[in-house]
Amino acid sequence: xxxxxxxxxxxxxxxxxxxxxxxxxxxxxxxxxxxxxxxxxxxxxxxxxxxxxxxxxxxxxxxxxxxxxxxxxxxxxxxxxxxxxxxxxxxxxxxxxxxxxxxxxxxxxxxxxxxxxxxxxxxxxxxxxxxxxxxxxxxxxxxxxxxxxxxxxxxxxxxxxxxxxxxxxxxxxxxx
Numbered sequence: 001x002x003x004x005x006x007x008x009x010x011x012x013x014x015x016x017x018x019x020x021x022x023x024x025x026x027x028x029x030x031x032x033x034x035x036x037x038x039x040x041x042x043x044x045x046x047x048x049x050x051x052x053x054x055x056x057x058x059x060x061x062x063x064x065x066x067x068x069x070x071x072x073x074x075x076x077x078x079x080x081x082x083x084x085x086x087x088x089x090x091x092x093x094x095x096x097x098x099x100x101x102x103x104x105x106x107x108x109x110x111x112x113x114x115x116x117x118x119x120x121x122x123x124x125x126x127x128x129x130x131x132x133x134x135x136x137x138x139x140x141x142x143x144x145x146x147x148x149x150x151x152x153x154x155x156x157x158x159x160x161x162x163x164x165x166x167x168x169x170x171x172x173x174x175x176x
Contacts, residue, residue: 053098054095054103057095057108061094062084062121064122064125064126064129065083065087068080068083068084083125084128086124086127086128087128090122091121093120097117158170
């Protein structure tokens with residue numbers, strides 16, 4: 001078909017290089033959140049290349065964090081952040097023990113054979129899960145109690161003002 005024919009002109013032009021397909025030119029696309037995943041994968045690869053036994057411990061110890069990342073559907077990933085922070089704190093004692101004794105497979109074997117290390121790693125992750133599910137309702141109750149106390153204090157203050165200055169300070173019109 002010739003380049004100047006009417007069928008060729010009726011077809012849509014391909015987008016300019018570097019512009020996303022199907023997006024208006026003026027709108028900017030937000031990131032998909034793949035930067036943390038990319039950084040995590042890069043850190044694991046570097047750790048695996050430099051200290052494989054330590055990498056094995058970290059991967060095995062942070063499995064609860066992986067589960068939290070998979071099940072967390074919130075846009076801000078609160079569950080993954082909470083469980084991940086606590087889980088990493090639980091992995092630290094074993095990692096430090098390996099660091100002090102030497103990062104080798106013998107030390108890794110000693111760390112993973114100790115059930116208390118697993119209790120610390122997974123117990124810390126469990127604390128993260130408990131924090132995620134228990135703290136928000138407690139905070140909501142505290143805020144509600146403070147709001148009720150503030151409401152009562154303001155009502156008492158308004159009553160004192162009415163007693164001192166009369167009904168006119170309320171701004172309401174009198175019936176009658």
